[in-house]
Amino acid sequence: xxxLVVVAILISFTFPxxxxxxxxxxxxxxxxxxxxxxxxxxxxxxxxxxFGPHPTGSxxxxxxxEFIFNEFSNYGLKTEYQEWEYRGLRGKNIxxxxxxxxxxxxxxxxxxxxxxxxxxxxxDGSGISCLLMAAKIMASYSFQHTIKFVAFSGEExxxxxxxCFARNAYENGEIIVADxxxxxxxxxxxxxxxxxxRLSSNEASTWISDMAEEIAEKYEDKIxxxxxxxxxxxxxxxxSFIEYGYEANFFLEYEFNPHYHSPQDTIENVNFSYLxxxxxxxxxxxxxxxxxxIDIMVRFVEPERGAIxxxxxxxxxxxxxxxxxxxxxxxxxxxxxxxxxxxxEFYFDGELRGVVEEEPYSFMYGKPAFFKHSxxxxxxxxEEADMNEIDVMVFNIIPKYWLK
Ligand SMILES: [Zn+2]
Numbered sequence: 001x002x003x004l005v006v007v008a009i010l011i012s013f014t015f016p017x018x019x020x021x022x023x024x025x026x027x028x029x030x031x032x033x034x035x036x037x038x039x040x041x042x043x044x045x046x047x048x049x050x051f052g053p054h055p056t057g058s059x060x061x062x063x064x065x066e067f068i069f070n071e072f073s074n075y076g077l078k079t080e081y082q083e084w085e086y087r088g089l090r091g092k093n094i095x096x097x098x099x100x101x102x103x104x105x106x107x108x109x110x111x112x113x114x115x116x117x118x119x120x121x122x123x124d125g126s127g128i129s130c131l132l133m134a135a136k137i138m139a140s141y142s143f144q145h146t147i148k149f150v151a152f153s154g155e156e157x158x159x160x161x162x163x164c165f166a167r168n169a170y171e172n173g174e175i176i177v178a179d180x181x182x183x184x185x186x187x188x189x190x191x192x193x194x195x196x197x198r199l200s201s202n203e204a205s206t207w208i209s210d211m212a213e214e215i216a217e218k219y220e221d222k223i224x225x226x227x228x229x230x231x232x233x234x235x236x237x238x239x240s241f242i243e244y245g246y247e248a249n250f251f252l253e254y255e256f257n258p259h260y261h262s263p264q265d266t267i268e269n270v271n272f273s274y275l276x277x278x279x280x281x282x283x284x285x286x287x288x289x290x291x292x293x294i295d296i297m298v299r300f301v302e303p304e305r306g307a308i309x310x311x312x313x314x315x316x317x318x319x320x321x322x323x324x325x326x327x328x329x330x331x332x333x334x335x336x337x338x339x340x341x342x343x344x345e346f347y348f349d350g351e352l353r354g355v356v357e358e359e360p361y362s363f364m365y366g367k368p369a370f371f372k373h374s375x376x377x378x379x380x381x382x383e384e385a386d387m388n389e390i391d392v393m394v395f396n397i398i399p400k401y402w403l404k
Pocket of ligand 1: 111123124155183184236
């Protein structure tokens with residue numbers, strides 16, 4: 001009798017497991033893509049634009065925030081406001097969390113503030129609509145890593161909300177694998193415009209565009225977008241993540257929107273079938289990253305962002321992402337991930353200066369330098385490698401006895 005029960009249990013478990021992991025994850029991606037619905041995107045974007053122009057600090061901005069907050073909560077996600085104050089402006093971000101099996105976090109983001117004259121249906125009601133759509137669909141699935149859906153304000157003043165978010169995450173030691181930012185993704189007039197999307201990223205983040213490109217090819221029939229790749233455009237919230245050493249990718253419509261920052265940025269000028277394509281691509285990319293193994297990932301332990309160093313020691317923190325070094329530059333890396341580390345390479349202004357094979361992955365650079373320099377660390381594992389880069393203001397052409 002007992003044996004029979006065991007056999008029955010084994011059979012019932014074996015059958016679903018006989019589908020390979022790849023099959024199941026593929027089915028999941030297809031389901032997520034199929035979940036994107038143009039009418040729902042229209043509803044979100046119309047609701048947002050109908051509040052009227054909603055610049056940060058306005059009553060209308062708070063109303064849009066409340067709408068987004070309530071939608072996230074209704075999908076069963078833990079939803080919070082993150083209040084921020086920066087350069088005399090106050091605002092709040094809305095953060096909805098879909099917990100994964102680990103603490104690695106993927107950010108999916110857009111900004112919900114508009115400029116003062118515009119209802120902002122494309123900039124960035126389009127991105128926020130994708131964010132809500134993604135949250136609604138993905139909330140009933142589980143992923144390896146944690147996903148945070150984040151709606152920023154203060155973008156139009158200079159990415160204030162995302163600056164505060166990224167800084168806070170950095171100071172709390174959050175491991176953010178990637179940020180996918182959607183800003184202006186609903187405008188397309190021509191056939192060409194309707195079939196292309198721009199992706200921009202810095203060197204360290206090109207793997208995100210690679211993944212999006214693979215997905216666009218693999219699910220071409222379902223998505224219908226070609227990817228046009230660019231070097232990093234710093235003009236949206238993903239830049240705040242890059243400044244704190246995280247990896248990020250910016251999705252942007254292919255055709256320039258002539259109604260940008262004007263009263264005509266309304267849903268009449270948003271192409272919802274195009275928006276749905278972008279949303280499908282973004283969700284499939286997000287889901288793939290959220291289930292991707294973290295093989296190797298390099299983070300700077302030193303120098304920290306937002307700090308001043310003197311003679312190799314941190315002497316104070318500053319309220320920006322900049323790093324200032326007086327004297328020698330000490331660089332140290334922390335390596336995360338499954339792969340065994342073979343070596344860690346330290347580059348100064350693009351030139352390999354040191355290789356370290358054992359922990360601590362630490363290197364001191366003492367050559368005279370002045371003003372802006374870049375330090376790049378590359379961690380090489382068995383199969384993969386990862387890089388991270390920091391710009392440092394260096395002032396070390398000073399008498400040696402200062403540094404003692
Ligand atoms: Zn924008």
